[in-house]
Amino acid sequence: EYSTNRVTAVPYDPADREIWNRFVKSSKNGTFLLDRDYMDYHSDRFHDCSLMFYKKGVLIALLPANHLKDEGTVQSHGGLTYGGLITGASFTAEDALEVFSCAIEYMKDKLGANRWIYTPIPYIYCSLPAEEDMYALFRNSATVRKTEVASVIDMTNRIPFRDSRKYGISKAKKRGLDVVEGNFGPDLEAFWNVLAGLLDAKFGSKPVHTIDEMRLLQSRFPDNIKLYLVKEADTVLAGTIIYDTGTVARTQYIAASADGKNCGALDFLFWHLLGETFATRRFFDFGGSTLYGGNHLNEGLIFQKEGFGGRAVVMNTYEMLF
The missing domain is CATH 3.40.630.30 (Gcn5-related N-acetyltransferase (GNAT))
Known part of the structure; x- marks a missing residue:
């Protein structure tokens, strides 16, 4: 000591x-x-x-x-x-x-x-x-080394969805889609395939966790780590893994297949999660939208999150030298 x-x-x-x-x-x-x-x-x-x-x-x-x-x-x-x-x-x-x-x-x-x-x-x-x-x-004498922009909704003071998000929701409703809570067996595997494929194609990257790590963490925190999916028959169109602290529900991973994107599955998913599942939380956190240590803003990604009513909460990382 x-x-x-x-x-x-x-x-x-x-x-x-x-x-x-x-x-x-x-x-x-x-x-x-x-x-x-x-x-x-x-x-x-x-x-x-x-x-x-x-x-x-x-x-x-x-x-x-x-x-x-x-x-x-x-x-x-x-x-x-x-x-x-x-x-x-x-x-x-x-x-x-x-x-x-x-x-x-x-x-x-x-x-x-x-x-x-x-x-x-x-x-x-x-x-x-x-x-x-x-x-x-x-x-x-700490200096800011990195600034990450998270898109957050204050659930006690929500702002309306953008028209582009509303259009997606109505498309998904017409198709008769449903939101279900997924299991961490076959459902997670199906979601992970969509997620890993998306990250690889877009960024040449992998999820931060392996699927086995995700299963381990969920088994330790079953009340805090949840999977929500939009499925059609047995096909996953869109999904998200939510980390729920009781005060804040945060999206840890979000993914949709090409078909899911076309039919508004993600819009429908978040319309449901915000309106029903997590309506009583204080905040809903869509997480960050920056790359390269905060130096690049992923405009397409943040546009989507802001379309649901998310607004900026910055997460700074500081550096002290001694």
């Missing part, structure tokens, strides 16, 4: 798993992605250097992080959409300053690091205001 004036940093140990997970559940900004049962699915690919911060013997914050030794870099977190400090309701701006200075001293001293990459948890995922870390970033 490592102590500064008021705060002690303790490196995470797998024996602390339950303490970590309990804190995430009771925090004001933690989500299931930051639960160890989620985070650790790719622990073989990341050198974990997560920290737990104590003040007067009480756990006040967690930092999910991984260490890139060769680059002298700590990332919060390299394998997740967001990381940053996970904090409780009593956490203050002053606490954040103390935790940051303790973390930086620890990283320099114990890890030989000179750089900290930090992606805060977006405000839409917080149950209470939780931007204490943003002030600490400023005080530690």
